[in-house]
Amino acid sequence: MPRNRADKNQDGGALRLLMSYVFADKPRFIKTLLLVVVATAFDVLGPMLSKIFIDDFIVPGHYPLWPIVGIVALFIFAVVVGTLLKYQQSMRFLDMALNAVLDIRKRVFQHVLSLPMSFFDYARTGQLVSRITNDTESIKDIYVQFLSNVLSNIILLLGILVAMAILDLQLMLIALLLLPTVVGLIYVYQRFSVKVVSESRQLRSDINATVSESISGMAVIQATNQQQAKTAQFDGINNRYYSTRLKAVTVGSLLLRPAINFLSILVLASIVWFFGLKVVQGVAEIGVLYAYLNYLGRFTEPLVEITQRFSLYQQAIVAGNRVYELLQEPSANTQQGHGGAIAKGQLSISQLQFAYQPNKPVLDNINVEIEAGAFYAVVGHTGSGKSTLLSLLLNFYQPQSGAILIDAKALGDYSHDSLRQGIGFIPQEPFILASSIFDNIDMGRHLTPQAVERAAKQAHLHDVIMAMTEGYQTELGEGGLRLSTGQRQQLIIARALAGSPKILLLDEATANVDSETEQVVQRALSQLHRQVTMIVVAHRLSTIRNADRILVLDKGHLIEQGNHEQLMTLEHGRYRAMYELQQQAQKVAQAEA
Structure with missing residues (x-):
């Protein structure tokens, strides 16, 4: 089934991506190519010297000392120098490959970091990891396994054909019949293999995604007894991957080495038959036959190498397509404005409309005015x-x-850096680096120790840190395992405050903490009141009783707003109903305790 134009354009983009690294350093590439040519010349010289030795010395039974010594010395010299040059060319191609993979992997990772948040709403972590690691590693094969081998083997084929033509042009034409047949086999192989190879790489990504998802959610999987279901899901993907890989191997086994070996046997039989005719005519030389058989063995081996490396080429192109596709994802607009830093933190939201999907609004006609230093809550x-x-x-x-x-300027007028410096964000689920406490608060901003310590004190975490043996240099481990849930949340608050933001956004920051930690967080927020504009998304309504204004949302509509006392006076108000329900639930919990 022919692939569509978009697929072909993507292949072209992948090839441009891969080949751009081949010609990135043209002088070096040309020097490596010259090494291949010289190494091939020495390699082809061997059978030619053998032909001279047989026809000029062995057949006539004439053995002059110094000509024979010269022929043998030249033969040994050709073998040694050819081997050394092949080693040099292999090392140079390997160096080119590793540099290419290094740069491609760096480019892909930097691009992933620049993608908009909407991309990660649908992307799977394991698949992204597979593209950054496995696919970029497969691209290396096009330089080491394909480019190096194919270039050297093509040059070797040309050298052998020239040597054959010098020996006997008619015999060379017989060997030449192999080339169009091999090109046809490669074409047929590509037609059968491309879909299977693409599917196998996608399934490998799915395997990585499933493993990553299962490990990260292991507690939930075991708590809900989903081990069998996850095992069945993994087995299904793994079996499909096995089937596609088996198809690819089967196609390669039929169309590559066995087919070439069969064709080479036919060509060998043709050459022996044709040489036999020349013997009958009395114009054949034994040395020519020896050299031809030697060249024919070397002639078929590069063809086999080229066809076998073509399967690696196909995999590298598929991997290149996947990497190229990821690189084509539009980056977030990080240079949208040139406005200065946020000075006060005054916010104005007017007629705001947003939907993730058309005709399904998530926010509808939101209008809010927030003064600098105000404390607003969203429930x-x-x-x-x-x-x-x-x-x-x-x-x-x-x-x-x-x-x-x-501050009366559109959000798009601020640069990316200005927004990130002026707005602090505290998510519901804390993200902790497997590094020190200092690094987790600093987050690569090169803050002074005084600024980090001040932020920790504002989050009421300084005393806890100083009680640890290594203080701010304490390593937290993956996920911050050395801290309690509440202390992790305090650490995130300290991280947000360390940059001295003018606006602080909290997304249910106390939803997963105990009552004692909740009071610590509330005390920290109270001290920030009037210093920083705070917008707090709250689940526990008791934490936002002191807010200057509370915004009540329902299905994307702003249905109520006011302070706690004002909203509690609304007889059938949504906020009042939610607050009273939580108070009753709290009383029941206390009574049962």
């Missing part, structure tokens, strides 16, 4: 649009209509 049931509002304020997504202004 509502699940799916009301609370976290989406914070994502828009962080410029992770672009609204379909409406405007968000900071």
Whole structure:
């Protein structure tokens, strides 16, 4: 089945990506190519010297000392020098390959870091990891296994054909019949293998994604007794991967080496038959036959090498397509504005409209004015649009209509760096680096120890850190295992405050902490009141009683707003109902305790 034009364009893009590294250092590539030519010349010289030795010395029974010594010495010299030159060419191609993979992997990872948040709504972590690691590693094969071998073997074929033509042009034409047949086999192999190879690489990514997902969610899998279901899912993908790989190997086994070996036997029989005719005519030389048989063995081996390396080429092109496809994903607009730093933190949201999918609005006509230093809370049931509002304020997504202004300037007028320095974000699930406490607060911003310590004190974490043996240099391990859940949340608060933001966004920062830690967080927020503009998405309504204004969202609509006392006066208000329900649940829990 023919592939569509988009697939062919993608192949062209992948080839341009791969070949750009081949010609990145043209002088070096040309020097390596010359090494291949010279090494081939020495390699082809051997059978020619053998022919001279047989026809000029052995057949006539004439053995002059110095000519024979010269022929033998020249033969040994050709073998040694040819071997050394082949080693040099292999090392140079390997160096080119490793440099290419190093740069491609760096480019892909940097590009992934620059992708908009909307991309990660659907991307699977394991598949991205597979593209950055496995696929870029497969690209190396096109330089080491394919380019090096194919170039050297093509040059070797040309050298052998020239040597054959010098010996006997008619015999050379018989051997030449192999070339169009091999090209046809390669074409047929590509037609059968491309779909299978593409599918196998996709399934390998699915295997990585399934393993990554299962390991990260191991606690939930074991708690819900889903081990058998996950095993069945993994076995299904693994079996499909096995089937596709088996198909690829079967196609290669039929169309590559066995087919070439069969054809080479036919050509060998033709040469022996043709040489026999020359013997009858009395014009044949034994040395020519020996050299021809030697060259024929060397002639078929490069053809086998080229066809076998072509399977690696096919895999590298498929891997290149996947990497190229990822590189074509549009980056987030990080240079959208040239405005200065956020000075005050005043926010204005007018007629804001946003939807992830057409005709399914998540936020509908939101209008809010927030003074600098104010404490605003956003509440509502699940799916009301609370976290989406914070994502828009962080410029992770672009609204379909409406405007968000900071200090009377549009969000798009600020540069990416200005927004990230001026807005601090505290997510519900803390992200902890497997590094020291200092590194986790600093986050590569090159902050001074005083700034880091000040932020830790604001988050009421300094005393806990100083109680540890290594203080701020304490290694936390993966996921911050040396800290409690509450202390991790305090660490994230310290990270956000370390940059001295003018606006602080908290996405249910106390949802997963105990009552004692909740009070610590509340105390930290109270001290920041009037110093930083705070917008808090809250699940526990008791934590936002002191907010200057509370915004109540319902299915994307702003249905109520006011402070706690004002909203509690609304007889059938949504906020009042939610607050009273939580208070009753708390009383029941206390009574049962």
